[in-house]
Amino acid sequence: MDKMCLATAAIAAGLALTVTALAVEDDVTLLKQAQEQFKQLPKDMATPDFPVTQDRVQLGRLLFFDPRLSVDANVSCATCHQPSLYGTDALPKSIGVRQRIQARNAPTVLNTALHFVNHWRGERESVEDQAARALTAPVSSGQPDEQAVIDRLESISGYAPLFEAAFPGEQHPVDVRNIGKAIGAYERTLVTPSPFDRYLAGDVNALSATARAGLEKFIQTGCAACHNGAGVGGHMYQKFGVVEDYWVATGSKDIDKGRAEITKDSADLYIFKVPSLRNVAMTAPYFHDGSVATLPEAVSFMARVQLGTKLNDGDTRDIVAFLESLTGDLPADFTTIPILPPAAVVAPK
Amino acid sequence: MDKMCLATAAIAAGLALTVTALAVEDDVTLLKQAQEQFKQLPKDMATPDFPVTQDRVQLGRLLFFDPRLSVDANVSCATCHQPSLYGTDALPKSIGVRQRIQARNAPTVLNTALHFVNHWRGERESVEDQAARALTAPVSSGQPDEQAVIDRLESISGYAPLFEAAFPGEQHPVDVRNIGKAIGAYERTLVTPSPFDRYLAGDVNALSATARAGLEKFIQTGCAACHNGAGVGGHMYQKFGVVEDYWVATGSKDIDKGRAEITKDSADLYIFKVPSLRNVAMTAPYFHDGSVATLPEAVSFMARVQLGTKLNDGDTRDIVAFLESLTGDLPADFTTIPILPPAAVVAPK
Numbered sequence: 001m002d003k004m005c006l007a008t009a010a011i012a013a014g015l016a017l018t019v020t021a022l023a024v025e026d027d028v029t030l031l032k033q034a035q036e037q038f039k040q041l042p043k044d045m046a047t048p049d050f051p052v053t054q055d056r057v058q059l060g061r062l063l064f065f066d067p068r069l070s071v072d073a074n075v076s077c078a079t080c081h082q083p084s085l086y087g088t089d090a091l092p093k094s095i096g097v098r099q100r101i102q103a104r105n106a107p108t109v110l111n112t113a114l115h116f117v118n119h120w121r122g123e124r125e126s127v128e129d130q131a132a133r134a135l136t137a138p139v140s141s142g143q144p145d146e147q148a149v150i151d152r153l154e155s156i157s158g159y160a161p162l163f164e165a166a167f168p169g170e171q172h173p174v175d176v177r178n179i180g181k182a183i184g185a186y187e188r189t190l191v192t193p194s195p196f197d198r199y200l201a202g203d204v205n206a207l208s209a210t211a212r213a214g215l216e217k218f219i220q221t222g223c224a225a226c227h228n229g230a231g232v233g234g235h236m237y238q239k240f241g242v243v244e245d246y247w248v249a250t251g252s253k254d255i256d257k258g259r260a261e262i263t264k265d266s267a268d269l270y271i272f273k274v275p276s277l278r279n280v281a282m283t284a285p286y287f288h289d290g291s292v293a294t295l296p297e298a299v300s301f302m303a304r305v306q307l308g309t310k311l312n313d314g315d316t317r318d319i320v321a322f323l324e325s326l327t328g329d330l331p332a333d334f335t336t337i338p339i340l341p342p343a344a345v346v347a348p349k
Numbered sequence: 350m351d352k353m354c355l356a357t358a359a360i361a362a363g364l365a366l367t368v369t370a371l372a373v374e375d376d377v378t379l380l381k382q383a384q385e386q387f388k389q390l391p392k393d394m395a396t397p398d399f400p401v402t403q404d405r406v407q408l409g410r411l412l413f414f415d416p417r418l419s420v421d422a423n424v425s426c427a428t429c430h431q432p433s434l435y436g437t438d439a440l441p442k443s444i445g446v447r448q449r450i451q452a453r454n455a456p457t458v459l460n461t462a463l464h465f466v467n468h469w470r471g472e473r474e475s476v477e478d479q480a481a482r483a484l485t486a487p488v489s490s491g492q493p494d495e496q497a498v499i500d501r502l503e504s505i506s507g508y509a510p511l512f513e514a515a516f517p518g519e520q521h522p523v524d525v526r527n528i529g530k531a532i533g534a535y536e537r538t539l540v541t542p543s544p545f546d547r548y549l550a551g552d553v554n555a556l557s558a559t560a561r562a563g564l565e566k567f568i569q570t571g572c573a574a575c576h577n578g579a580g581v582g583g584h585m586y587q588k589f590g591v592v593e594d595y596w597v598a599t600g601s602k603d604i605d606k607g608r609a610e611i612t613k614d615s616a617d618l619y620i621f622k623v624p625s626l627r628n629v630a631m632t633a634p635y636f637h638d639g640s641v642a643t644l645p646e647a648v649s650f651m652a653r654v655q656l657g658t659k660l661n662d663g664d665t666r667d668i669v670a671f672l673e674s675l676t677g678d679l680p681a682d683f684t685t686i687p688i689l690p691p692a693a694v695v696a697p698k
Contacts, residue, residue, distance in 0.1 A: 065433045074428075074444045083686040084414045090693050095423045099448045285693035293695040330688070337432040337684045344439050344634035346642040 027204045030216055037219060039230040040197045041278075041328075045113035045188040050128055050181065052188050055166040060186030061338050062162070063179055068152060069135060070097050071142035073345040077131070077183065080140075081109040083335045086282035086327075087190070092290025097142035104256070105290035110330070111278045113188045115234035120272050120288045121259045122237065127187045132180025146176045153179075158341020192279060192328025196232075199325070207325050214322030217315050222307045231276035232326060238274045240288070243308040246270070249301045252291040281324045295320050376553045379565055386568060388579040389546045390627075390677075394462035394537040399477055399530065401537050404515040409535030410687050411511070412528055417501060418484060419446050420491035422694040426480070426532065429489075430458040432684045435631035435676075436539070441639025446491035453605070454639035459679070460627045462537045464583035469621045469637045470608045471586065476536045481529025495525045502528075507690020541628060541677025545581075548674070556674050563671030566664050571656045580625035581675060587623045589637070592657040595619070598650045601640040630673045644669050 046052040063069065067076040080094040080102075081087045087108035094106040104120045109127075118124035124133065134140040135149045143149045153159050153174055163173035166182055198206035207215065218224055227233040237259060240246045247255050259268040272288050285291065286298040296316050303309040311319070395401040412418065416425040429443040429451075430436045436457035443455040453469045458476075467473035473482065483489040484498045492498045502508050502523055512522040515531055547555035556564065567573055576582040586608060589595045596604050608617040621637050634640065635647040645665050652658040660668070 065431075067431070068439055072444060072448075073440055074438065079423075082414075082416070084689045085691070086688070089423065090417055090691070091422055092693070092695055095421060099421075282688075282691045284691060285695050290693070290695065293693040335686050335688075337686060339435070339631075339679070339684075340433045342434070342439070342631045342633060344441070344639070344642040346441055346634050346639065 056185035060182035128184030194328035214318035234276035405534035409531035477533030480532035543677035563667035583625035
């Protein structure tokens with residue numbers, strides 16, 4: 001190696017060190033930014049109003065998987081929130097009892113108790129409220145009234161002692177409110193920690209370089225203005241179609257007025273709950289109407305419709321890599337199915 | 350203690366010893382009888398034609414739990430054969446796609462590959478044949494034709510490499526016959542060893558005294574004439590209603606002509622496959638039409654209708670205790686749900 005060459009090598013090495021140092025500094029800056037915008041998932045999602053007790057979780061888990069709660073005994077919570085599909089059903093809009101179609105896409109049940117309200121339009125206060133009201137909702141479980149739900153449950157003798165244990169001291173523990181509380185308690189355990197949580201805890205290498213680039217673009221493009229917090233979304237309302245009408249970009253056929261139909265306030269036109277992006281890579285299709293089948297398309301549409309930004313393919317790829325780092329480990333209590341108390345559902349003779 | 354008393358005690362002790370000795374002798378006799386009539390479950394149910402390879406089982410398990418194979422992407426094998434209900438759905442007759450009702454009760458999928466034929470009327474040769482033909486059956490999966498099944502599977506990119514691994518060297522491995530073979534291979538692993546298998550292996554105390562009394566009555570009453578072998582049934586055809594018409598006893602509303610509808614032979618009138626009694630205590634309701642909700646009723650009806658025997662309550666209770674000893678351990682690959690390759694099912698724009 002001659003002198004010139006040595007000098008060049010020395011400069012190159014110096015540059016490499018500088019680049020590495022800059023990269024490390026950038027990594028630290030990005031991590032700090034991320035820690036300001038997002039939060040690690042909690043261990044469970046109990047609140048003072050909705051405690052997670054072992055008896056409630058055990059009962060709620062059985063109820064979650066029991067199709068016999070529905071009017072024809074063939075639809076359970078797990079029908080639209082299948083463990084094998086990360087708590088969704090891969091459909092634009094779920095098919096409930098008697099081939100009735102839900103009005104909006106079924107979001108995953110995972111981490112959902114984090115959300116500040118439930119349902120796309122915020123018309124359910126909590127996962128408990130959602131579960132209890134689904135039982136007599138015409139499309140979900142389709143029971144004609146609460147008494148029909150109770151009658152069905154009382155025909156399965158194994159349940160009574162479990163309700164007594166989960167709601168001690170109550171005179172009539174088998175009750176729709178308590179079904180909601182038990183299913184809710186179970187859902188409050190369905191937390192899916194992911195590589196992104198390890199990253200937020202300080203392990204920069206928990207995300208690939210591509211995913212980190214995607215995270216940076218996710219923040220810089222403005223996605224994190226709404227998709228933030230522990231849920232990476234789920235914590236506020238937002239208009240869908242800030243810059244242009246969403247149905248133009250997504251090709252949606254039915255125009256959904258969103259929260260305006262609940263509040264009857266025109267200020268709520270096209271307002272929906274910002275969905276959580278936890279496990280988003282596993283829960284296609286996307287948006288309130290399930291109109292978009294793949295994640296790259298969804299990312300590109302959102303940038304255009306919400307932020308007026310045209311992402312190039314590289315940006316989209318990086319952001320998708322970041323979103324894939326939100327795919328978490330499923331709880332064993334979700335992928336392992338409980339054995340239900342046996343009893344046939346037979347029409348009275 | 351005076352002499353008289355001592356003598357009495359000695360006689361009593363002698364009697365007790367004799368009774369114990371007789372009981373032990375009876376136990377040995379009963380075990381021998383049982384070993385002649387029944388067999389322990391095998392480790393798996395592979396045959397030379399239908400091998401159980403790891404790649405096939407892995408693929409078949411995914412397909413078994415994937416609702417996207419059905420026409421509306423909302424019915425999987427596990428819809429009617431739910432792990433939480435021991436491979437059944439607790440319904441008299443299952444509800445398939447589009448609220449269509451099956452003609453007969455869905456038997457459990459557990460240990461079913463042991464059966465000499467499949468379906469109540471024997472019109473399916475094997476579990477592979479059943480699985481493959483269910484895909485285009487109007488009530489089960491409801492796909493219009495085989496190409497529709499293949500198109501759906503090919504829209505889920507994660508499947509192609511799994512088919513290639515399971516059927517190496519084949520030019521078009523994604524094929525309805527291979528779907529049947531893969532699901533069949535998985536089903537051939539669904540074996541549920543129970544206390545009765547430990548009993549047959551020689552451990553007399555694996556069954557309670559009541560269950561042993563029930564086993565003895567089960568054999569003596571004549572139940573084992575049809576319900577025998579490893580499946581405790583599933584190995585022959587028999588007329589339902591040997592002594593009197595079954596629909597009188599069970600209150601069945603529709604009279605099912607059974608195998609005669611398949612063979613067009615009047616000798617097959619009311620002939621059905623003898624169902625396996627493995628896990629029968631967990632798989633109510635009973636009979637080809639699911640017309641009977643509880644096991645004691647089913648036992649009592651069968652004795653009356655098939656054997657002309659009126660069982661008293663004690664006999665029925667003992668036989669039920671024996672049947673409960675056929676409740677086995679579920680395989681982990683059945684109660685633990687696999688994560689499916691993600692992909693939305695969205696109608697083309």
